[in-house]
Amino acid sequence: MKFKIFLSVLLSTLILFSNMALSASPKTLVFSAIPDQDETRLKQRFGDIAKYLEKQLGVPVKYVPVKSYAAVVTAFRNNQIQLAWFGGLSGVQARLKVPGSQAIAQGVEDPKFHTYIIANHSTGLKASDEFPKGVAGKTFTFGSKGSTSGRLMPQYYIEKNMGDKVDNVFKRVGFSGNHSKTIALVQSGAYEVGAVNFKVWEKEVEEGKVDTSKVSLIWKTPAYPDYQWTIRGDVDKEFGEGFSNKVKAALIGLKDPDLLGRFPRSGFIEAKNSDFDPILETAKSIGIID
Amino acid sequence: MDSAYKHSPAWNVSWLFVLLAGFSLFFSDIEIISLEPWQELKRLFMGLLAPDWSNLSEIGEAFLQTLAFAILGVAGGSVIGFLLAQIFHWRWIQVSCAFIRAIHELFWALIFLQIFGLHPLTGLLAIGLPYAATFAKVYAEILEEGDKSALQAVSLDASRVSTFFYARLPDLWQHFKTYTSYRLECGLRSSAILGFVGLPTLGYTLSSAFMEGHYSVVWALLLLFYLLIATIRYWVRPALLPIYIIAAPFIVANDSTISFDNVQRFFTEDIIPAPIMRGESLSESWHWLSDLLINQALPGIANTVVLTQVALVASGILTLLFFPLISTHFFKPAGRTIGHVLLVILRTTPEYILAYILLQLWGPSMLPAIVALALHNGAIIGHLIGRYSIEIQLRVDASRGLNRYFYELLPRLYGQFLAFLFYRWEIIMRESAILGILGIATLGFYIDSSIQELHFDKAMILIFITALLNVLVDSLSRYLRAKLRLRTNVDCRATNDYCTARE
The missing domain is CATH 1.10.3720.10 (MetI-like)
Known part of the structure; x- marks a missing residue:
């Protein structure tokens, strides 16, 4: 008897549950961002951006925190988010998966982005313009596996300069997870060398979070395009004609230095899909994109 | 001259596993990478004093x-x-x-x-x-x-x-x-x-x-x-x-x-393999597959097996150290309470979280994974064996201390101990694979990498291989238990214990 009650309760709740899922309102613009920095602060970072966009666009806007780069791409592809602050690589991946989607805005700094190679003081490596071949045989950490500045570009330039796979160049290769963690790990000596997004490095140095007597910049990659806002192509149909242009205007019109500091960028400018072709080519050459 | 004395199969199998683990240890990568691991450990325990x-x-x-x-x-x-x-x-x-x-x-x-x-x-x-x-x-x-x-x-x-x-x-x-x-x-x-x-x-x-x-x-x-x-x-x-x-x-x-x-x-x-989606020729498809198998599946399998075997034997050793802590044959109630608290904490903390903590402290070698798996599984089996030991009635004049441990209890508990350990074998392997997500180069590492690169076709093949490996270990464990005639029937009270060990 108890079992039957249990069963009927379970079934009815499952039905209720699936109804709730189906009846969810689709008219909220949901966005996310790749978790490239301190993950405990994601909601603080992007919650206010949602408020700003909501005011500018006149539709409800929601930010959902996501744990990995790949999960942001998946959510975008599944239309669970319509707008995302992607890295160069994740943006390219997302636009390949969702035909019709558009890169609409990028940071002022993004067309000329850099990766910094940083090293623990114990290595004795010093800053130079030439690629520091002394990194060979050290332990090395990337950021996230899906990161442009933390993985794709540094891997490309290291392999190009050293003429060998990173696994053979270094004694040990790790993935810290995000840029702030990379800095922390190289500073503590858990890894001797690391690759970090130059904006995150400069911001953390400025905020006094980095002990520059223990970890320092040793090399800077050539410039490449990186982060951008990408929106799904079907938003105009869902939210009304010209919606993606409205979002674009709202992002480019974002002038509040506090909000811009969340990215951290000095402002947003226009972007188009072809701006990121170099990333696609690099990803193909490394084998991340077939 | 043939000795009249023959070791029991359980003895032989035990030493075989210990040797295998020693051999595996030779191939495993077990260093502490962080420069100041104890500093970080100290900070961790300072946090315990003031939970936020x-x-x-x-x-x-x-x-x-x-x-x-x-x-x-x-x-x-x-x-x-x-x-x-x-x-x-x-x-x-x-x-x-x-x-x-x-x-x-x-x-x-x-x-x-x-x-x-x-x-x-x-x-x-x-x-x-x-x-x-x-x-x-x-x-x-x-x-x-x-x-x-x-x-x-x-x-x-x-x-x-x-x-x-x-x-x-x-x-x-x-x-x-x-x-x-x-x-x-x-x-x-x-x-x-x-x-x-x-x-x-x-x-x-x-x-x-x-x-x-x-x-x-x-x-x-x-x-x-x-x-x-x-x-x-x-x-x-x-x-x-x-x-x-x-x-x-x-x-x-x-x-x-x-x-x-x-x-x-x-x-x-x-999940359809990329070369099939692109309609490539058979030789190109084979190239794609062999590249996946040689560069990802094989090293992943090797590391998963190495980690599993070392962790299994380490769990066994810890079990033998842990079980007296809660046994009435060795400790008074006050001592046993401490033992219980220790074992409860170790078996309540998921091994994934234990491994994650140790990895943050020591850096991503196999060591944190081995320690985490051994502590968690050792605590689970130790708890079960400890409870079994309580049911054993010793003579009033039975020896005490180490003699009691080695001559009275261990021989009586050893079959049960091996049975539980073999039950956990497959579970330890499943966990070994999954710990790769944290950065140790077991199968989970390659699966996670494929997923992060959005190559779900590769990820599915690797997951399939992981599952096969598990099924294989599971049947091997069943074979050994039958061969050694380890008790597997479930009487009324044992059901719970059996299930605990079996998961």
């Missing part, structure tokens, strides 16, 4: 989500498992269940994340599916090995359904209940670690806090989790369950939607 409860709403939310996902996943799994148990004698059901079980909840979560994204169905299926397969197997074993004497009193024309409810269920109900509530505890652990891949449960908050070194928050979360598990028998009551089950969907619900297109796309595009 300031962010109570976020912590509360994480716990509600953890509970809700666990309750719904386990409830769904047990219902489906119960139904499957009725037809478990069908060979293909057994094989599919073994296969589904062989894939860890976290891998299921990574798969369902691609299909359902942030929708709660991802978490529910990630727990529910492998749990249903486990429930099916254990329920079927309970049905088979339970007391059948009541059947003889049933009239021949009684229907199957009423026979089941009147002649079988009353005798077996207690077993079902005990096992199911034990699985709820496992479900809480599973639900907690799903947060590591992005579900809004405990692991999400925990891993974020850990990454940033907010150890006070880490301890607040862990302490609350211990409390939750320790009080499980007070808040899990049959009368309360319907309330939980009704409330849980409201807690896990979010406003993300699922569409059938995504499901279809996953099966017809995402």
Whole structure:
């Protein structure tokens, strides 16, 4: 008897549950961002951006925190988010998966982005313009596996300069997870060398979070395009004609230095899909994109 | 000259495993990479002195989500498992269940994340599916090995359904209940670690806090989790369950939607190997596959096996050290209480979280994984063996101390010890694979990398290989247990223990 009650309760709740899922309102613009920095602060970072966009666009806007780069791409592809602050690589991946989607805005700094190679003081490596071949045989950490500045570009330039796979160049290769963690790990000596997004490095140095007597910049990659806002192509149909242009205007019109500091960028400018072709080519050459 | 004395098979097998582990250790990578690991450990324990409860709403939310996902996943799994148990004698059901079980909840979560994204169905299926397969197997074993004497009193024309409810269920109900509530505890652990891949449960908050070194928050979360598990028998009551089950969907619900297109796309595009999708020739496809097998699958398998074998023997050694701590033959009540607390903490902390903590402290070599697996599994088996040891009656003039341990208890407990250890073998292997997500180069590392690069076709092949490896170890373990005639029948009281060891 108890079992039957249990069963009927379970079934009815499952039905209720699936109804709730189906009846969810689709008219909220949901966005996310790749978790490239301190993950405990994601909601603080992007919650206010949602408020700003909501005011500018006149539709409800929601930010959902996501744990990995790949999960942001998946959510975008599944239309669970319509707008995302992607890295160069994740943006390219997302636009390949969702035909019709558009890169609409990028940071002022993004067309000329850099990766910094940083090293623990114990290595004795010093800053130079030439690629520091002394990194060979050290332990090395990337950021996230899906990161442009933390993985794709540094891997490309290291392999190009050293003429060998990173696994053979270094004694040990790790993935810290995000840029702030990379800095922390190289500073503590858990890894001797690391690759970090130059904006995150400069911001953390400025905020006094980095002990520059223990970890320092040793090399800077050539410039490449990186982060951008990408929106799904079907938003105009869902939210009304010209919606993606409205979002674009709202992002480019974002002038509040506090909000811009969340990215951290000095402002947003226009972007188009072809701006990121170099990333696609690099990803193909490394084998991340077939 | 032949010696008249022959070692027992159990002795030979034990040494074989120890030698294998020693050999594996030679190939494993076990260094402490951090320069100041003890500094970090000190900071971790300083956090214990001042747990940070300031962010109570976020912590509360994480716990509600953890509970809700666990309750719904386990409830769904047990219902489906119960139904499957009725037809478990069908060979293909057994094989599919073994296969589904062989894939860890976290891998299921990574798969369902691609299909359902942030929708709660991802978490529910990630727990529910492998749990249903486990429930099916254990329920079927309970049905088979339970007391059948009541059947003889049933009239021949009684229907199957009423026979089941009147002649079988009353005798077996207690077993079902005990096992199911034990699985709820496992479900809480599973639900907690799903947060590591992005579900809004405990692991999400925990891993974020850990990454940033907010150890006070880490301890607040862990302490609350211990409390939750320790009080499980007070808040899990049959009368309360319907309330939980009704409330849980409201807690896990979010406003993300699922569409059938995504499901279809996953099966017809995402997981189809890339060369087939591109219509490449057979030789190009072979090149793609062999590249995957040689550069990812093989090193992944080798590291998974190495880690499993070392961790298995280390778990065994720790078990033998742990069990006297809670045994009446060695310690007075005060001492045993300390032993119990230690073992409860070690077995309540999911090995994934233990490994994560140690990895943050020591850096990503195999060492943290070995220690985490050994501590967790050693504590589980130690607890069970300790309880068995209490039932052994010794003579009043039996020896004491080390002599008692080696000459009185160990010989009597050794068969049981090996049986439990072999039960855990497959579980240790599943965990070894999954720990790769944390950065150790076992199969999980390559699976996670493929998923991060959105190569789901590669990920699925690697997950398939992982599952095969698990099924293989499972049958090897069954073969050894039969060969050594280790006790596997489940008498009434042992059901719970057996299930605890079996998971």
